[in-house]
Amino acid sequence: xxxxxxxxxxxxxxxxxxxxxxxxxxxxxxxxxxxxxxxxxxxxxxxxxxxxxxxxxxxxxxxxxxxxxxxxxxxxxxxxxxxxxxxxxxxxxxxxxxxxxxxxxxxxxxxxxxxxxxxxxxxxxxxxxxxxxxxxxxxxxxxxxxxxxxxxxxxxxxxxxxxxxxxxxxxxxxxxxxxxxxxxxxxxxxxxxxxxxxxxxxxxxxxxxxxxxxxxxxxxxxxxxxxxxxxxxxxxxxxxxxxxxxxxxxxxxxxxxxxxxxxxxxxxxxxxxxxxxxxxxxxxxxxxxxxxxxxxxxx
Amino acid sequence: xxxxxxxxxxxxxxxxxxxxxxxxxxxxxxxxxxxxxxxxxxxxxxxxxxxxxxxxxxxxxxxxxxxxxxxxxxxxxxxxxxxxxxxxxxxxxxxxxxxxxxxxxxxxxxxxxxxxxxxxxxxxxxxxxxxxxxxxxxxxxxxxxxxxxxxxxxxxxxxxxxxxxxxxxxxxxxxxxxxxxxxxxxxxxxxxxxxxxxxxxxxxxxxxxxxxxxxxxxxxxxxxxxxxxxxxxxxxxxxxxxxxxxxxxxxxxxxxxxxxxxxxxxxxxxxxxxxxxxxxxxxxxxxxxxxxxxxxxxx
Numbered sequence: 001x002x003x004x005x006x007x008x009x010x011x012x013x014x015x016x017x018x019x020x021x022x023x024x025x026x027x028x029x030x031x032x033x034x035x036x037x038x039x040x041x042x043x044x045x046x047x048x049x050x051x052x053x054x055x056x057x058x059x060x061x062x063x064x065x066x067x068x069x070x071x072x073x074x075x076x077x078x079x080x081x082x083x084x085x086x087x088x089x090x091x092x093x094x095x096x097x098x099x100x101x102x103x104x105x106x107x108x109x110x111x112x113x114x115x116x117x118x119x120x121x122x123x124x125x126x127x128x129x130x131x132x133x134x135x136x137x138x139x140x141x142x143x144x145x146x147x148x149x150x151x152x153x154x155x156x157x158x159x160x161x162x163x164x165x166x167x168x169x170x171x172x173x174x175x176x177x178x179x180x181x182x183x184x185x186x187x188x189x190x191x192x193x194x195x196x197x198x199x200x201x202x203x204x205x206x207x208x209x210x211x212x213x214x215x216x217x218x219x220x221x222x223x224x225x226x227x228x229x230x231x232x233x234x235x236x237x238x239x240x241x242x243x244x245x246x247x248x249x250x251x252x253x254x255x256x257x258x259x260x261x262x263x264x265x266x267x268x269x270x271x272x273x274x275x276x277x278x279x280x281x282x283x284x285x286x287x288x289x290x291x292x293x294x295x296x297x298x299x
Numbered sequence: 300x301x302x303x304x305x306x307x308x309x310x311x312x313x314x315x316x317x318x319x320x321x322x323x324x325x326x327x328x329x330x331x332x333x334x335x336x337x338x339x340x341x342x343x344x345x346x347x348x349x350x351x352x353x354x355x356x357x358x359x360x361x362x363x364x365x366x367x368x369x370x371x372x373x374x375x376x377x378x379x380x381x382x383x384x385x386x387x388x389x390x391x392x393x394x395x396x397x398x399x400x401x402x403x404x405x406x407x408x409x410x411x412x413x414x415x416x417x418x419x420x421x422x423x424x425x426x427x428x429x430x431x432x433x434x435x436x437x438x439x440x441x442x443x444x445x446x447x448x449x450x451x452x453x454x455x456x457x458x459x460x461x462x463x464x465x466x467x468x469x470x471x472x473x474x475x476x477x478x479x480x481x482x483x484x485x486x487x488x489x490x491x492x493x494x495x496x497x498x499x500x501x502x503x504x505x506x507x508x509x510x511x512x513x514x515x516x517x518x519x520x521x522x523x524x525x526x527x528x529x530x531x532x533x534x535x536x537x538x539x540x541x542x543x544x545x546x547x548x549x550x551x552x553x554x555x556x557x558x559x560x561x562x563x564x565x566x567x568x569x570x571x572x573x574x575x576x577x578x579x580x581x582x583x584x585x586x587x588x589x590x591x592x593x594x595x596x597x598x
Binding site: 086087181182183184185202205206208214215216217218219222223224225226253256257259260294296297298299 | 385386480481482483484501504505507513514515516517518521522523524525552555556558559593595596597598
C-alpha cells in the first residue's frame with residue numbers, strides 16, 4: 001500500500017567533524033520518502049521554491065517517489081544550516097530560512113486522499129491536523145513533532161495525538177511534553193492522550209516502542225563512522241512505515257520488525273551526508289544488515 | 300567456582316529525588332558480591348574501620364559471602380556522600396572520606412590465592428596489579444576503573460590491561476582513555492592493549508560487549524522507578540561474573556547470557572537504596588525478569 005508523507009523538502013548546509021556539504025537535499029519528507037521507497041510507493045506533499053534543483057525532482061521520480069503533491073511556490077526553498085560536534089547527538093542550528101515553507105498549507109492531491117499509510121513529519125500540529133482531515137480513511141497514521149511545537153502549540157498537539165496511531169518523539173521531547181523524567185511513565189502519559197503507541201527515539205542509544213500493554217526495546221545498530229546524523233529520525237520513520245505498508249499488517253511482531261528496519265535505514269543514512277548513502281545501497285544491503293543486527297543482539 | 304573480589308566496602312549517604320539514606324552499606328565490593336552471591340560463593344578482599352557495623356558483616360555471611368579477606372583496620376570506614384538529580388545517570392559527590400581505604404594494601408588470604416574468578420573493582424591500578432600477582436592461576440580476570448585513574452595512572456592502567464580478560468568502563472571513560480568519540484573504535488583501541496574483551500557501560504542505555512572479532516549490544520532493562528543508581532555498575536559486574544563462574548564456561552553464548560544477568564541484577568539494585576532490593580529478591584525473581592527481558596527485546 002502506498003504511503004503519503006507531509007513534511008519539508010529542504011536545501012541544507014551541514015558541517016560535521018568529518019566534512020561539510022552545501023546545497024544538499026534535505027528535509028523531513030525527503031529523508032522519510034527515500035527510506036520508505038525501498039519498500040513501498042511513497043507520495044510527498046511538500047513545498048519548494050523556484051531555486052529547487054530539477055535534478056532533485058528527477059531523483060525522487062527515479063526512486064518511485066510521487067511528486068504530484070510537491071508544490072512549487074514563488075520564492076526560495078526552505079533552507080537549514082547547521083553543524084555537529086563530535087557528540088553527533090546534538091544539532092547546532094546556524095540559520096533556518098523557512099522561505100516558502102512559511103506559507104505552506106499542505107494540500108493533498110485528490111487521487112491521494114485515499115492513502116492508507118500517512119506520515120505527518122514535524123510541522124505545525126495545526127497543519128498536521130488539517131492534512132488528516134483531507135485523508136478519507138487512513139489505516140495507519142504516524143506523526144512526528146519537535147520541542148518548539150510541544151511548547152508553543154501544546155493544546156493543538158494534544159488534539160492531534162488523539163487522531164494518530166503512532167507518535168514518534170525523541171527522549172527529551174517526551175520528557176518535556178510530559179514533565180516526567182522516567183520514559184516509561186512519560187510514554188504512559190502520552191498514550192493517555194489517545195495514540196495507540198509511542199516510539200521514543202534515543203539517537204545512538206536506539207528506540208523504545210510502547211503500546212498500551214507492551215513495550216519493545218531496540219538498540220541502535222552500532223557504526224564505526226557516523227558522518228552526518230541529519231535526518232536520522234525521519235529516515236527511521238520512513239524505513240518503519242515502508243516496511244509496515246509493505247507487510248500490510250500491524251501485529252506486534254510486524255511492528256517490531258518494522259522498527260528494526262527503520263533503525264537499519266537510519267544507520268545507513270548517517271554514513272554519509274544528505275541522502276547519499278541511501279542512493280548507494282540496495283535491498284540486499286538492508287537485508288544483510290538486518291541479519292547482522294539480529295546476530296549482535298541475540299542472547 | 301568461587302569468585303574473589305577486591306574493592307571497597309563503604310558507608311554511604313545518598314540523596315536522590317526519591318528519598319535519602321544515611322549510614323547505608325555501600326562500596327564496589329559490596330554491590331558486586333551481593334549480586335554475584337545469587338550464583339556463586341564470593342570472597343571479599345577489602346578494608347573497613349572500627350566503626351563498621353557488625354550487622355553488615357553478618358549480612359555478608361548470611362549471603363554466603365566470605366569475609367576472611369575483609370580486613371578490620373584502625374580508624375574509620377571509607378565514607379561516600381553524594382546525590383543524584385532527576386538525571387540519575389550522574390552522581391554528584393559531596394564528600395569522599397577515604398579513611399582506612401587510603402592505606403589499603405590488599406592482601407589475598409592464603410587459601411584464596413587459588414581463586415579462579417577474580418574481579419578487580421575500581422581501585423588504584425597499581426593495587427589491582429598487586430592483587431593479580433597474588434593469584435596463582437586465575438581462569439577469568441575482570442577489572443573496572445574510573446576517570447581519575449585513567450588520567451593520573453594511565454601507564455599503570457595500560458600495564459594492567461594486558462593482564463586482564465575483561466575490562467569494564469563506562470562510555471565516557473572509554474572515550475576519555477582512548478581520545479576516540481566513537482565507541483566501536485574506542486573499544487578496538489582498548490583491546491589493542493591486551494584484554495580479550497571490553498564492556499562499555501552506558502547506564503540506562505545498556506552495555507556493549509566487544510571482543511576482538513564480535514560485539515554484542517544489550518539495552519538496559521526498562522524501569523518505571525529508579526530510586527538510587529549507586530553501585531549499578533558493580534552490581535552488573537557481580538551478576539555477570541556470578542553467572543560466568545557458575546556456568547564455568549566462557550563461550551560467546553554464555554558471555555551474552557551473563558551480560559543479561561548482570562543487567563537484570565543491576566535493574567533490581569537501583570530499585571531501592573543501598574543493596575536493600577537485592578536482599579528482597581530470590582532467584583525466581585531474577586529468572587522471571589530474565590524471561591521478560593527476552594520477551595521485550597525479541598524481534
